[in-house]
Amino acid sequence: MSDIITQIEKIELPNKSLKNVEDDLLRHIPIQGQKFRWWMIFLFIILLIGIYAYYRQLRYGLIVTAMRDYTSWGIYISNFVFYVALSLVGSLVSSILRLSKAKWATPLNRISEIVAVAAIICASIIIIVDMGRPDRFMYLFLYARIQSPIVWDVIIIATYLVISFLLLYIPLLPDIALCRDRLKNIPRWQQKFYKIISLNWQHKPEQFKSIKKLSGILMIMVIPVAFAIHTITSWLFATTWRPGWDSTNLGPYFVSGAFMLGCAGIIVAMYFIQKYLQLEEYITDKHFDNMGKLLVLLSLVYLYFNINEYLGPSFKMVGVEGEHITELFTGSYAPMYWFVQIIGLILPIVILIFRPMRTPFPMLIISLLVIIGAWLKRFLIVIPSLQHPYLPIQDVDESYMHYIPTWEEWAINSANVAGVLLIITILIKLFPVIPVWEIADEKGLKKI
Amino acid sequence: MNQKKKKNSRRKFFRYFVTGGLGALTGKGFSEVLNQTENTDEKKIAALLPDGKLVKISQSEADHAHHQPVSKKESRKGIPGKRFVLIVDLARCRNARKCIEGCEKHHHLTPDRPFIKVLKMQDNPRSSPYWMPKKCFQCDNPPCVKVCPVGATYKRTDNIVLIDNERCIGCRFCMAACPYSARVFNWGEPRDPENYDQPYSPETSVPSRIGTVEKCDFCPDLLREKKLPPCITDCPNGVLYFGDANDDTVTNGTETVRLSNLLREKAAYRYMEELGTEPNVYYLPPVDRLFPFKDENEESDT
Numbered sequence: 019m020s021d022i023i024t025q026i027e028k029i030e031l032p033n034k035s036l037k038n039v040e041d042d043l044l045r046h047i048p049i050q051g052q053k054f055r056w057w058m059i060f061l062f063i064i065l066l067i068g069i070y071a072y073y074r075q076l077r078y079g080l081i082v083t084a085m086r087d088y089t090s091w092g093i094y095i096s097n098f099v100f101y102v103a104l105s106l107v108g109s110l111v112s113s114i115l116r117l118s119k120a121k122w123a124t125p126l127n128r129i130s131e132i133v134a135v136a137a138i139i140c141a142s143i144i145i146i147v148d149m150g151r152p153d154r155f156m157y158l159f160l161y162a163r164i165q166s167p168i169v170w171d172v173i174i175i176a177t178y179l180v181i182s183f184l185l186l187y188i189p190l191l192p193d194i195a196l197c198r199d200r201l202k203n204i205p206r207w208q209q210k211f212y213k214i215i216s217l218n219w220q221h222k223p224e225q226f227k228s229i230k231k232l233s234g235i236l237m238i239m240v241i242p243v244a245f246a247i248h249t250i251t252s253w254l255f256a257t258t259w260r261p262g263w264d265s266t267n268l269g270p271y272f273v274s275g276a277f278m279l280g281c282a283g284i285i286v287a288m289y290f291i292q293k294y295l296q297l298e299e300y301i302t303d304k305h306f307d308n309m310g311k312l313l314v315l316l317s318l319v320y321l322y323f324n325i326n327e328y329l330g331p332s333f334k335m336v337g338v339e340g341e342h343i344t345e346l347f348t349g350s351y352a353p354m355y356w357f358v359q360i361i362g363l364i365l366p367i368v369i370l371i372f373r374p375m376r377t378p379f380p381m382l383i384i385s386l387l388v389i390i391g392a393w394l395k396r397f398l399i400v401i402p403s404l405q406h407p408y409l410p411i412q413d414v415d416e417s418y419m420h421y422i423p424t425w426e427e428w429a430i431n432s433a434n435v436a437g438v439l440l441i442i443t444i445l446i447k448l449f450p451v452i453p454v455w456e457i458a459d460e461k462g463l464k465k466i
Numbered sequence: 467m468n469q470k471k472k473k474n475s476r477r478k479f480f481r482y483f484v485t486g487g488l489g490a491l492t493g494k495g496f497s498e499v500l501n502q503t504e505n506t507d508e509k510k511i512a513a514l515l516p517d518g519k520l521v522k523i524s525q526s527e528a529d530h531a532h533h534q535p536v537s538k539k540e541s542r543k544g545i546p547g548k549r550f551v552l553i554v555d556l557a558r559c560r561n562a563r564k565c566i567e568g569c570e571k572h573h574h575l576t577p578d579r580p581f582i583k584v585l586k587m588q589d590n591p592r593s594s595p596y597w598m599p600k601k602c603f604q605c606d607n608p609p610c611v612k613v614c615p616v617g618a619t620y621k622r623t624d625n626i627v628l629i630d631n632e633r634c635i636g637c638r639f640c641m642a643a644c645p646y647s648a649r650v651f652n653w654g655e656p657r658d659p660e661n662y663d664q665p666y667s668p669e670t671s672v673p674s675r676i677g678t679v680e681k682c683d684f685c686p687d688l689l690r691e692k693k694l695p696p697c698i699t700d701c702p703n704g705v706l707y708f709g710d711a712n713d714d715t716v717t718n719g720t721e722t723v724r725l726s727n728l729l730r731e732k733a734a735y736r737y738m739e740e741l742g743t744e745p746n747v748y749y750l751p752p753v754d755r756l757f758p759f760k761d762e763n764e765e766s767d768t
Contacts, residue, residue, distance in 0.1 A: 079676045081654030090641040150636015150677030157635050161616040168615035168639055259645040259741060407647045408738060413583050
């Protein structure tokens with residue numbers, strides 16, 4: 019990371035007064051745009067279809083999915099792993115980059131925390147959707163057995179959710195107070211809402227001192243927790259004997275993949291924020307350039323762990339492990355596998371090396387490909403392994419041999435994606451997406 | 467329907483009643499805590515509840531209690547002094563599938579989620595294929611028990627690994643963890659679950675519940691009555707031997723042999739010993755076979 023992180027250079031802000039900055043960053047909040055309304059309606063429709071599909075699942079059982087006795091985990095689990103991975107972005111940007119004094123990343127702090135919180139909430143939801151008996155959810159606490167990796171995951175997800183939420187909320191306090199004080203042409207409920215959640219913030223120096231201290235502690239705390247959350251998620255697989263899962267490489271492989279995905283996620287978010295909130299002066303081409311370099315670096319790290327993950331087994335080709343590898347490399351999963359590895363991993367490295375490609379639009383396309391690749395990668399991690407047990411699959415219905423998700427599964431998963439986008443959209447709509455006081459502080463516009 | 471509900475609630479009461487640390491009830495044990503008192507239209511007797519209270523119940527209800535399965539708490543302990551094992555003589559199996567049928571009947575299973583599978587195996591291209599009956603291996607180091615987040619599946623002192631389907635949350639981690647694919651899941655509503663004339667016990671595995679995991683349980687309810695599981699007795703070729711390692715005897719229903727002799731002399735092995743799961747199911751190699759290998763399916767295909 020050396021190149022990017024040591025690049026302490028500040029991104030020059032336009033020559034503006036404090037009031038100008040505040041105006042710019044609060045501008046989008048009172049506006050009732052047509053586009054915003056249609057976007058929300060669109061998300062709600064997807065959400066409703068998903069809720070109907072889940073109602074069917076609750077009524078008839080998991081039989082409405084394509085999962086069966088061999089492929090006993092499906093795209094719910096893929097989505098879960100995907101979201102846990104995405105949530106790591108919060109620690110990457112708002113903690114690792116900030117602690118490395120990469121000041122250029124300050125405008126990205128809040129959006130990365132928003133994405134992290136949204137992703138971790140929806141990861142928790144999809145894992146409950148996957149349960150055969152969601153009515154017994156509380157048993158996880160009543161009868162928890164600490165040696166089960168699922169219980170570790172429950173503990174660490176809860177911890178990460180709390181820390182991520184605080185890391186979003188605490189630095190947000192001065193900006194909520196700003197909304198409370200400055201925004202007058204908004205509905206009354208919204209004024210009241212700001213008043214309540216601003217916790218009587220008065221912009222006092224000692225208040226700033228304490229939130230700086232608090233977020234400093236949280237920033238350090240979140241790093242081990244972020245590594246743990248995805249490592250433990252990898253242990254859900256690595257603690258079994260399944261081919262493709264039975265690997266000591268799985269922890270760092272998952273974590274590095276998560277950072278790469280998170281980076282791509284932020285680039286997509288940056289693109290839309292810059293475009294729709296007219297914040298080109300705050301999220302500049304320089305940001306895209308830096309994030310592009312970061313994506314190349316993180317992709318290279320992930321590439322290394324990919325080679326490490328597949329070379330050994332494909333060299334030895336032992337038993338079911340070999341069959342699993344053959345299925346991925348040349349079998350029915352080959353098109354997906356090579357799409358993921360070439361389009362979703364190698365191509366971004368090759369393309370983003372060139373500076374003209376590190377501009378908003380090409381980076382949006384590349385990042386979307388990385389995200390699609392990352393989702394498919396989670397599919398490839400979860401499903402083919404289950405289809406290669408030690409004992410042959412015989413004596414079962416033809417449907418047990420394959421896994422093609424049903425409409426209910428797609429609908430629920432789409433609703434889950436819509437849920438993440440909805441949380442992100444609402445939070446962006448309610449609060450300044452770029453931390454006002456941190457920008458003001460950095461620019462020296464305001465003495466804190 | 468209403469009546470049935472009433473009956474069920476009475477049964478529930480009885481389950482509670484029998485749970486009172488009485489363990490496996492014998493007629494004798496039961497009579498010790500019952501005192502006959504009065505005669506009304508139906509004979510009433512007094513019963514001692516676990517908390518020390520005396521209540522009056524009818525004789526017919528008390529009789530019914532004899533056949534109640536053991537309590538949840540008791541079902542976690544195992545039958546004292548026993549260590550059950552199963553031996554599969556691969557030389558005798560000709561895929562008659564009677565074990566599967568017997569198991570299906572006993573556990574009210576549908577054919578899509580059998581506890582037993584008979585797999586066509588071939589160790590290498592030049593050796594002859596053979597049939598391998600496979601059920602839960604009741605491991606001493608069970609991967610499924612290790613990963614269960616709520617203790618719905620557990621290991622007992624008598625070697626049996628059981629599932630409590632009223633505890634299971636349906637996460638299916640045990641299915642991912644089991645290297646032998648021994649577990650099945652109730653993806654939909656099981657076949658008329660209300661029709662079984664007995665309350666649920668982990669020892670009987672019936673009635674099945676939607677959204678929970680199931681597997682072969684060595685039929686501990688029958689073992690308590692000193693009966694063999696149906697897969698053993700229904701096998702026409704004496705493939706499966708069942709017994710107690712503490713007694714060092716196993717039987718296939720017709721002959722009873724020394725476990726240690728059988729394992730030693732027939733070069734018994736456990737499937738995938740290298741995984742370290744310590745199964746309690748042993749296989750005798752398919753040598754000197756009783757039947758030539760014949761795959762009915764393949765024959766009908768050609």
